Amino acid sequence: MPIDVVIAGAGPAALETALALRHHAPGHVALTLLAPDGDFVYRPVSVAEPFALGSARRYPLGAIAADLHAAHVPGTLAAIDADAHQVQLQDGAPVRYDVLVVAVGARPTPVFPRALTFGGPDDAEAMHGLVQDVEMGYVRRLAFVVPPGTTWALPLYELALMTAQRAYGMYAQPEIHLVTPEAAPLEVFGARASAAVRSMVDAARIHLHAQAPATVEDGAVVVLPSGERLAVDRVVSLPALAGPAIPGLPQDAGGFLPVDRLGAVQGVEDVYAAGDATDFPVKQGGLATQQADAVASAIAARAGAPVTPQPFEPVLRGMLLTEHEPRWLRDDAAAGQESAAAGRGLWWPPTKIAGRWLAPYLLGRDLAAAASPGAGLPIEVRLDRRAPASGARG
Numbered sequence: 168m169p170i171d172v173v174i175a176g177a178g179p180a181a182l183e184t185a186l187a188l189r190h191h192a193p194g195h196v197a198l199t200l201l202a203p204d205g206d207f208v209y210r211p212v213s214v215a216e217p218f219a220l221g222s223a224r225r226y227p228l229g230a231i232a233a234d235l236h237a238a239h240v241p242g243t244l245a246a247i248d249a250d251a252h253q254v255q256l257q258d259g260a261p262v263r264y265d266v267l268v269v270a271v272g273a274r275p276t277p278v279f280p281r282a283l284t285f286g287g288p289d290d291a292e293a294m295h296g297l298v299q300d301v302e303m304g305y306v307r308r309l310a311f312v313v314p315p316g317t318t319w320a321l322p323l324y325e326l327a328l329m330t331a332q333r334a335y336g337m338y339a340q341p342e343i344h345l346v347t348p349e350a351a352p353l354e355v356f357g358a359r360a361s362a363a364v365r366s367m368v369d370a371a372r373i374h375l376h377a378q379a380p381a382t383v384e385d386g387a388v389v390v391l392p393s394g395e396r397l398a399v400d401r402v403v404s405l406p407a408l409a410g411p412a413i414p415g416l417p418q419d420a421g422g423f424l425p426v427d428r429l430g431a432v433q434g435v436e437d438v439y440a441a442g443d444a445t446d447f448p449v450k451q452g453g454l455a456t457q458q459a460d461a462v463a464s465a466i467a468a469r470a471g472a473p474v475t476p477q478p479f480e481p482v483l484r485g486m487l488l489t490e491h492e493p494r495w496l497r498d499d500a501a502a503g504q505e506s507a508a509a510g511r512g513l514w515w516p517p518t519k520i521a522g523r524w525l526a527p528y529l530l531g532r533d534l535a536a537a538a539s540p541g542a543g544l545p546i547e548v549r550l551d552r553r554a555p556a557s558g559a560r561g
Contacts, residue, residue, distance in 0.1 A: 169197045170470050173254060173262055175244045176270035177202035177228055179520050180442030183456035184268050186524035187463030189235050192472035198237035201244065201254060201262060202228055208288060209529070211452060211519035214325045215488055216291035217298050218333055223288040226532060234528075244271055247415035249435045255415075266437050266466055269413065269424060270459065273443035273450060275406035278314035279383040282402035285326060297401060298330055302337040308399040310388045312381050313347040316407035317421065319450050321353060323405050324364065325488045331371040332490035343373045344397055346388055348380040355449060356483060357498040357506025364487065364508070367494065411444050419446050428478035430462035439466065453484045456522030484514055484521040 172188060174181050181200065188196050206225035215221035232239035240262055246255040247269075253261040277284040283293055300306040311327040313320045327345050334341050345352075345368060352364040352375065368375050376397075379390045383404075388397040410422025417434045419425055423446040424432050430439040439462045442455035461479040468474045483498040495513040498506040507513060518526045 169195055170265040171199065171263065172196045172266045172268065172466060173199045173201055173264035174268045174270060175201045175254060176272060177207055178270060178272050178442060178455070179452040179522060179525055180455040180459045181270035182207060182231065183459035183522045183525045184270060184441060184463050185235050185237060186528055187460050188467060190524060191463060191474045192467035192470050195467065195470035195472045198235060199262065200228065200232050200237050200239045201242055203243055204241045207231060210287045213288040213291055214322050216288065217294035218329050218490065224533070226529065244413065247413060247438065249415055249438065252437065266439065268462055269416070269432070269438065269440040269444055270442045271411050271444050273408035273410060275408055278316070278407050279312065279402060279404050281385070282312065282383055282404040284404050284406050285322065286406045294326065294403070297403070298333060301330060301334050301341050302339055304339055306341065306400045308342045310344040310346060310397055310399045310402050312383065312388055312402055312404045313349065314404050314407050315348060315380050317448070317450060318405050318407050320347065320349065320405065321485050321487060323403070324353060326403060327373055328367060328371050328489045331373055336490070344376060344388070344399065345373050346376040346379050346381045346390060348378065350378050352377065353496065355498070356485060356496045360496040360498060360506040360508040363494065367489070408443060408450055428461065429465040429476055430458055430479065431465065449483065451483065451485070452520035453522065454481055456520065456525055457481060460523055486517065486519050
């Protein structure tokens, strides 16, 4: 008899888990997607919206559940009763599980009240207005500030680079600063990739302030520890991320779920977690799908499928969008490989979220939609297609 697997969430980790289980353990698991009504939103491309280069695509959750032969229970996880193996919802009856996968993501919180905090599609219109003000010369001094705490900084680099490139293309000459507590730009990708990003920042005439945690005051960014004040007209930042702090489950000081390398939540039985809700320090969609793959392999094996559990071994892949051509970044330190930066795809499909199962699935949906009369191709399908298929996995 198949075991009942409930997957709470509607992001990359949740969908990758479901897709991987459907591949590895057909007939061994009965899947339930627990998520509010609505869509899976492909958020990483939302940085392109203010520049009319693309938009965050939406995929109906009901249609995805149907593709996976999974039940879809509309609802939001409120608490876990681990002893009863039940998920308590904010509204509605509890949902029972044999195995639970928590993939609800993290909680974004603005850090600087007077800054434009870019968290995704909902902030694209405000960012578009700012870009227009820069183009027309109304905003002459602008700072992009990576906030302290847990965050994913790559989108801010994309916004800074595209704003600079768009401004110079319109013959505007703004003074643009990028302030970050990182020792080097996107240092999480390793030395070679970071050096490539630094060259891009320099070429865009952006003033970089590294190893510089900052605060924002009226009309100024205060760069620490020096105390230097950058007088600016506007500030763009990112939200800090906090854990979901789910009642009934263990959590660290930040509210994140402690997990082992197979994604099992420590101290509670039959509960796994993947993605930004976990205590893994780097919060990124591609890594979330890799965590989900480890979780799915463990669940498939315990359900009786002929699968060997594969622990999470992070390989960081990131596509850095610009006004011109994207740059692909990769770091596979666990395999002893040097970090890489390239002007062509380093994996396939060349997508922002490099999920082993999610990326091909969404590409198939995109191509099917593009075949409809009057439809256009999504932004990522237009990119360099020279990368070999063997680079896709991870």
